[in-house]
Amino acid sequence: MSKQINVALIGNPNTGKTSVFNALTGLNQKVGNYPGITVEKKEGICKLPRGVKAHIIDLPGTYSLNASSLDENVVIELLLNKNDKDFPDVAVVVSDVENLKRNLLLFTQIKDLEIPTLLVINMADRMKYKGISLDIDYLEEQLNTKIALISTRKKEGIEDLKQLITNYKD
Numbered sequence: 385m386s387k388q389i390n391v392a393l394i395g396n397p398n399t400g401k402t403s404v405f406n407a408l409t410g411l412n413q414k415v416g417n418y419p420g421i422t423v424e425k426k427e428g429i430c431k432l433p434r435g436v437k438a439h440i441i442d443l444p445g446t447y448s449l450n451a452s453s454l455d456e457n458v459v460i461e462l463l464l465n466k467n468d469k470d471f472p473d474v475a476v477v478v479s480d481v482e483n484l485k486r487n488l489l490l491f492t493q494i495k496d497l498e499i500p501t502l503l504v505i506n507m508a509d510r511m512k513y514k515g516i517s518l519d520i521d522y523l524e525e526q527l528n529t530k531i532a533l534i535s536t537r538k539k540e541g542i543e544d545l546k547q548l549i550t551n552y553k554d
């Protein structure tokens with residue numbers, strides 16, 4: 385039997401989680417230029433290298449794991465229930481490149497739950513325009529995580545992300 389892993393896409397509102405979901409699964413869930421587009425859990429499948437199959441879960445945006453809205457409860461309920469059939473083997477935290485610092489609060493909270501975590505920094509296409517540069521090796525070391533710098537808009541970095549998901553235990 386081929387191996388299947390649960391992957392949850394988690395992040396602040398409007399960082400591009402659903403865009404990543406669509407890129408990974410080939411589905412076409414609604415994307416929009418304001419926060420709160422995704423209101424419930426969506427699921428899809430992504431075929432990864434080495435015959436691994438990923439069950440991808442797109443979630444509503446959340447700023448933290450301190451529940452303050454219904455949408456955030458969906459995320460908290462999933463992450464705090466190890467018996468949930470969708471409980472992630474790996475949490476992919478999606479940040480946008482312009483708000484990285486703010487997004488790291490949620491990243492840290494998920495790491496504290498000791499769920500294997502990857503960090504996606506999306507919207508890399510905005511870096512030049514915004515004059516942002518990042519030292520990914522340094523960030524990986526400081527945050528003790530693997531990072532995929534991607535742009536779903538330019539379709540860049542998606543294969544790297546698939547590779548990181550495949551190797552999430554390394």
Ligand SMILES: Nc1nc2c(ncn2[C@@H]2O[C@H](COP(=O)(O)OP(=O)(O)OP(=O)(O)O)[C@@H](O)[C@H]2O)c(=O)[nH]1
Nearest residue numbers: 397398399400401402403416420421422445536537
């Ligand atoms: N410039 C740029 N914009 C992007 C990129 N990826 C997504 N976006 C835009 O960011 C906005 C939010 O995208 P979504 O995928 O809906 O974001 P989300 O995190 O799922 O949003 P919520 O479900 O509301 O939390 C949309 O306007 C996208 O077109 C990217 O790589 N570059």
Ligand SMILES: [Mg+2]
Nearest residue numbers: 401402421422
């Ligand atoms: Mg969404």
